[in-house]
Amino acid sequence: MKKPYKIIKIGGNELSSPEFIRGLSSAIKEEQKKYACILVHGGGRAIDQLMEKLQIEPHYRDGQRITDKATLEIAEMVLSGKINKELVFELTVIGVEAIGLSGVDRKLLQVEPWGQEMHLVGRIVKVREDLLAEYCAQGVIPVISPISIGPAGKYNVNADHAAGMIAGALKAEEVVFITDVPGVLVDDNVIVQLFDIEVQALIQKSTIQGGMIPKVNAALDALNYGAKSAKITNLAGFKKQSGTTIIRKGKIMAQKNNTQEIIKKEKEYVLSTYPRLPFVLTRGKGSFLFDSEGNQYLDFGAGIAVNALGHCDEEVVNAIQQQAQTLSHVSNLYYTAPHVELAEKLCQLSFADKVFFSNSGTEAIEASLKFARKYGRAKFGEGKTKLVAFSNGFHGRTFGALSITAREKYQAPFKPLVPDVEIVPFNDIAAAQQAIDDSTCAVIVEVVQGEGGVNLAAQEFLQALRTLCTQHAALLIVDEIQTGFGRTGKLWAHQHFDIQPDMMTLAKALGGGLPVGATLMTNDVAEPIVAGDHGSTFGGGPVAASAALVILQRTQDPDMLAHVQKISAYLCSELNALNLPQVVGIRSLGLMVGIELNVDAKPFYEKAHEYGILLLTAGSNVLRLLPPLTITKAEVDQFTLAFKKLLMEKTI
Ligand SMILES: Cc1ncc(COP(=O)(O)O)c(C=O)c1O
Numbered sequence: 001m002k003k004p005y006k007i008i009k010i011g012g013n014e015l016s017s018p019e020f021i022r023g024l025s026s027a028i029k030e031e032q033k034k035y036a037c038i039l040v041h042g043g044g045r046a047i048d049q050l051m052e053k054l055q056i057e058p059h060y061r062d063g064q065r066i067t068d069k070a071t072l073e074i075a076e077m078v079l080s081g082k083i084n085k086e087l088v089f090e091l092t093v094i095g096v097e098a099i100g101l102s103g104v105d106r107k108l109l110q111v112e113p114w115g116q117e118m119h120l121v122g123r124i125v126k127v128r129e130d131l132l133a134e135y136c137a138q139g140v141i142p143v144i145s146p147i148s149i150g151p152a153g154k155y156n157v158n159a160d161h162a163a164g165m166i167a168g169a170l171k172a173e174e175v176v177f178i179t180d181v182p183g184v185l186v187d188d189n190v191i192v193q194l195f196d197i198e199v200q201a202l203i204q205k206s207t208i209q210g211g212m213i214p215k216v217n218a219a220l221d222a223l224n225y226g227a228k229s230a231k232i233t234n235l236a237g238f239k240k241q242s243g244t245t246i247i248r249k250g251k252i253m254a255q256k257n258n259t260q261e262i263i264k265k266e267k268e269y270v271l272s273t274y275p276r277l278p279f280v281l282t283r284g285k286g287s288f289l290f291d292s293e294g295n296q297y298l299d300f301g302a303g304i305a306v307n308a309l310g311h312c313d314e315e316v317v318n319a320i321q322q323q324a325q326t327l328s329h330v331s332n333l334y335y336t337a338p339h340v341e342l343a344e345k346l347c348q349l350s351f352a353d354k355v356f357f358s359n360s361g362t363e364a365i366e367a368s369l370k371f372a373r374k375y376g377r378a379k380f381g382e383g384k385t386k387l388v389a390f391s392n393g394f395h396g397r398t399f400g401a402l403s404i405t406a407r408e409k410y411q412a413p414f415k416p417l418v419p420d421v422e423i424v425p426f427n428d429i430a431a432a433q434q435a436i437d438d439s440t441c442a443v444i445v446e447v448v449q450g451e452g453g454v455n456l457a458a459q460e461f462l463q464a465l466r467t468l469c470t471q472h473a474a475l476l477i478v479d480e481i482q483t484g485f486g487r488t489g490k491l492w493a494h495q496h497f498d499i500q501p502d503m504m505t506l507a508k509a510l511g512g513g514l515p516v517g518a519t520l521m522t523n524d525v526a527e528p529i530v531a532g533d534h535g536s537t538f539g540g541g542p543v544a545a546s547a548a549l550v551i552l553q554r555t556q557d558p559d560m561l562a563h564v565q566k567i568s569a570y571l572c573s574e575l576n577a578l579n580l581p582q583v584v585g586i587r588s589l590g591l592m593v594g595i596e597l598n599v600d601a602k603p604f605y606e607k608a609h610e611y612g613i614l615l616l617t618a619g620s621n622v623l624r625l626l627p628p629l630t631i632t633k634a635e636v637d638q639f640t641l642a643f644k645k646l647l648m649e650k651t652i
Contacts, residue, residue, distance in 0.1 A: 004173035005136065006035035007222075008238075009163030011179050011211070013045045015083055020235065024178070025090040027239050028141065032096060035173065036136035038166060039098075039143045041087060042159035043079040044211075050074050063213040067120045067156040072147075075156045076102075079145040087143045098141040103148030103157060106131055109165075111150035111157060122148050122155030124162060127169035164218030168225020175222045177215045177232045183245030184208060184216065184232055186296060189286055192312065194247045196220050198282065201294025219247040259292045277609055284311025287628050287635050289614065297609055298639050300627045301616045305450070305482045305592075308509040308555055310628035315550050316512040323546035331537055338545035345552050349491060351500050352520035357540025361481035361507035362396025364517035368477050368503050369400045369418075369442070370534055371525060376441030378528035380473060387418075388435050388443040388474075390426040392452030392619075395444065395479055404444055427457060429464045436465075440474040442503075447493045450482035453619040454587050454594025462497045475502040475525060481517075482592070485509040486555035486629050489565040489590030496589065512551045516544035555629065564590045564629050567636060571625070574640045580647045593625040594618055604646055611642040 008028065014020050031037050047065070051058050051074055059066040067075065084100045091098035103109030103124075108131055111122025135142045146162035148155050160177060167175035183190035186207055194202075199216050202208045208216055212232075219230035231237075233244040262280045279291040287310050289297045302308065309316060323338065330336060343355040356367050369387060376384035389395070389404035396402065402411060403418035411417060424431045426449065436443060443465055449455040469476040478501040483493035487509065490496055494504070502525050507517035518540075538544075554560060568590045575586055575595065587594040597604075601617045608615050618624035627635070 002137070003034065003036040005038065005167070005170045006031055007038050007040060007163050007167040007170070007172050007175040007227075009040045009042075009159055009175065009177045009218075011042045011044060011159070011177075013180055014178065014235070015041065015043065015086075016045050021086065021090050023235055024238075025087075025094055025096070027235065028091065029094055029096050032139075032141065037141050038132060038136070038170075039087060039091075039141060040146060040159055040163040040166060041079070041083055041143065042146070043075065043083045046078045046083060047071075047075050050078055061118065063209075063211045064114070064118065064121060064158045064161075065156065066118055069120065072120045072154060072156050076145075076147045076154065080147055084143055084145040091141060091143070096141060097139055098143050099135060100143050100145070102145040103162065104154060107149055108132075108144070109146065109148035109157060109162060111148045111155045113150065113152070113155070120152070120155050122150045122157045124148065124157060124165040127166050129166075129169040132166065132170060158214050158218075160214040160218035161221070164221035164227075164230075165225065167222035167227040167230070171226040172222070172228070174229045174231065175219065175227050176238055177219065177230075178235055178238050179211070179215065179232065180234060182234045182237050184212060186285075186288065189288070191245050191283075192285060193283065194245055195282070196223075196247070198290065198292075198294050199247075205294055207294070207296070216247065223247065262292070277606065277614075279609060286310040286312075287631055295609075295612070297612055297614045298635060298642070299614050300625045300639055301614045302626050302628045303513065304616065305487060305508045305626045306511075306513060308485050308487070308551060308629045309512065310630045311513075313512065313550075313630075315554070316547050319546045319550045320512070320514065320543055323543045326542075328543050329538070329541050332535060332539060336542050336545075338542045338549065339540035342540070342545045342548050342552070345549065346506075346518065346520060349552065349556055350504065350520055351522065352504065353523040354521050354526040356519045356521075356534065357545070358507075358517040358519070358536050359515045359538050359544075360396075360517050361505065362398045362401040362517075363536065363539075364481060364505035364507050364519045365395045365401040365404075365444075365479065366398055367517075367519040367534055368444070368505050368521075369404070371503065371519065371521065371529055372442035372475050372477065374528050374533060375475060375525055380438075384439055384441050384473075385420045386437070386440040387421045388424060388432070388440055389421065390424055390445055390449075392426050392449050392455060393444075393446055393479075394449070394451035395446075395481075426452075426455060427461045429461055432461070432465060432468060436468040436472055436474060438472050440469075440472055442475040442477050443469055444477040444479055446479045446483065447497055448483050448488060448589050448592055450592065450624070451618055453596075453622045454592060454624055456587060456589055457497065459497050462494070462499050466499045469502070477501060477503040477505065479505045481505055481507045482626075483589075485551060486561050486564055487590055487592055487626070489561055489568060491556050491561065493589065509551060509555065510548050511544045512547035514544040514547050516540065516548055560629060567591070567631055567633065568593070570633060571627075571631075571636050571640075574636060575643070578640065578644050578647075580644065582647055591625070591627055591629060591631070595623040595625070597621045597623065604649075607649060608642075608646055611646045613639055613642045613646070615643075 080102045088100040110126040114121040146157040148157045230247040237244040283290040406423040424435045504520040582597045584596045616624040
């Protein structure tokens with residue numbers, strides 16, 4: 001059977017090391033088992049060295065060598081006369097059949113002039129793919145020096161361009177650009193996936209520059225002319241041991257710069273319950289998000305405390321991919337393994353004995369309220385139905401959760417709400433004593449109020465609630481939807497306060513970006529709950545549960561929790577050191593940070609993206625930071641610098 005084509009482009013800088021050439025040759029020998037390989041090489045460094053000896057100064061434009069007659073002669077000598085021969089020799093020595101060719105041989109690569117200012121640089125207009133196919137059919141690897149033929153004789157052709165065009169002409173399975181970096185880098189991070197729409201913007205912003213420009217453009221040429229995939233990587237990546245940038249042609253490509261169109265359509269078709277910021281996010285990696293115009297944002301909101309491990313964490317993505325292609329959904333009528341394992345681990349790592357799975361924070365709350373009412377009724381009879389919650393709390397938007405979220409703005413349009421709810425001032429022990437009585441079935445509290453302003457509960461307050469609940473046989477529910485999974489530097493925030501709840505609600509970070517919620521409880525609470533009392537079609541589905549297993553494993557890691565505590569201290573000290581006039585105080589527990597201002601917080605939230613950062617508000621005068629737990633010191637430095645500029649903005 002005919003093997004698919006793989007075009008391998010190797011740059012000039014790498015070729016100066018004999019070990020590299022040997023490593024490359026043996027990697028190609030491996031590839032040749034599955035693919036019909038074609039090797040295209042450059043010769044950059046060797047050409048420069050020879051030019052230097054001959055005292056000719058090299059000139060470049062957009063990563064391409066401007067080539068006059070003398071430069072062309074040198075390039076041909078180095079490319080066709082030296083490097084090509086060495087590569088063929090190394091392959092031959094290890095038993096691979098290879099033939100050295102230049103683009104001139106049998107008019108393999110035919111060009112037109114690239115443009116006057118580039119002199120004798122050619123743009124390929126035709127590739128003799130029939131010749132290449134012939135060699136490949138015989139099991140011979142063509143090794144191609146990109147000196148080509150055109151209207152004025154010989155031309156110098158950028159080797160990336162040649163590889164891209166050859167890959168396109170042969171409709172290659174893959175073209176790989178091997179270079180000395182592991183892919184396209186943004187702040188030392190490899191961009192794992194790049195769409196063409198992003199490429200031009202990244203070039204304009206100089207994020208992609210120099211020799212990387214012809215590579216990404218050549219990758220796009222290859223895809224446009226019919227190659228199936230394009231990669232930029234180093235030798236280790238080629239041997240599949242490290243990062244790689246895959247360049248894709250996707251739906252997004254056809255839409256071109258469609259930011260305004262998407263925003264317009266959103267307003268037309270999506271119910272407007274969210275005031276969104278004016279850009280369209282297309283990609284995320286680690287602590288960074290990227291929009292459709294190639295802008296980059298340091299994400300200190302983490303999807304409102306969801307992306308604990310940053311964006312597109314490899315382990316999370318793998319877990320999702322694996323499970324999605326094995327079994328994605330069956331409903332809760334049947335047994336599946338992932339949610340069972342997840343429940344077991346959640347119980348092992350908390351006070352709880354049983355778990356109920358749902359799909360969001362508000363659903364985790366609904367479940368907790370229903371279970372509390374059933375518990376009260378079953379164990380103590382009718383009348384034990386009162387729910388106690390606190391001022392400035394936030395528990396969600398569905399009716400039960402909304403009823404215990406004491407914000408007039410959220411509640412007023414939807415009244416009447418769930419009855420028998422009493423709201424008590426947060427951190428007010430005397431008021432709690434008044435409210436909690438024998439008719440109370442549950443008290444629900446956030447140990448750090450997130451939406452309400454990053455308000456920390458006092459240790460005495462939480463301990464008083466525990467005592468009052470025990471005295472009155474009421475359940476203590478901690479809402480750890482925002483604070484859970486290491487956010488505060490302990491796996492569960494209530495562990496800072498030395499209290500034992502009866503129930504705990506979780507969501508947000510749990511699913512690694514997939515929607516999943518969980519309500520954890522003791523056996524005592526679970527006892528009266530029977531089949532049919534509550535349910536959810538999707539709750540704890542295999543894909544979300546598989547992602548959650550990774551999240552739990554990584555966030556319970558003592559090293560991760562220690563990192564959160566350390567980096568939180570650093571972040572807060574750096575923020576304090578800014579001495580900004582609008583900042584009244586900074587409250588924090590781990591990577592839940594509230595910056596209280598003496599002015600309205602919203603304008604800063606709305607402008608932050610112009611400074612390359614994303615953050616959140618909490619209440620009217622608090623800016624809230626919830627970066628990924630994996631945030632680095634360098635990223636904190638980058639953030640504080642931009643944050644300072646944002647707060648010094650004159651127009652706010
Ligand atoms: C403490 C707390 N509880 C509940 C919720 C509601 O979660 P969801 O938006 O997933 O319904 C939130 C959301 O911000 C929250 O912070």
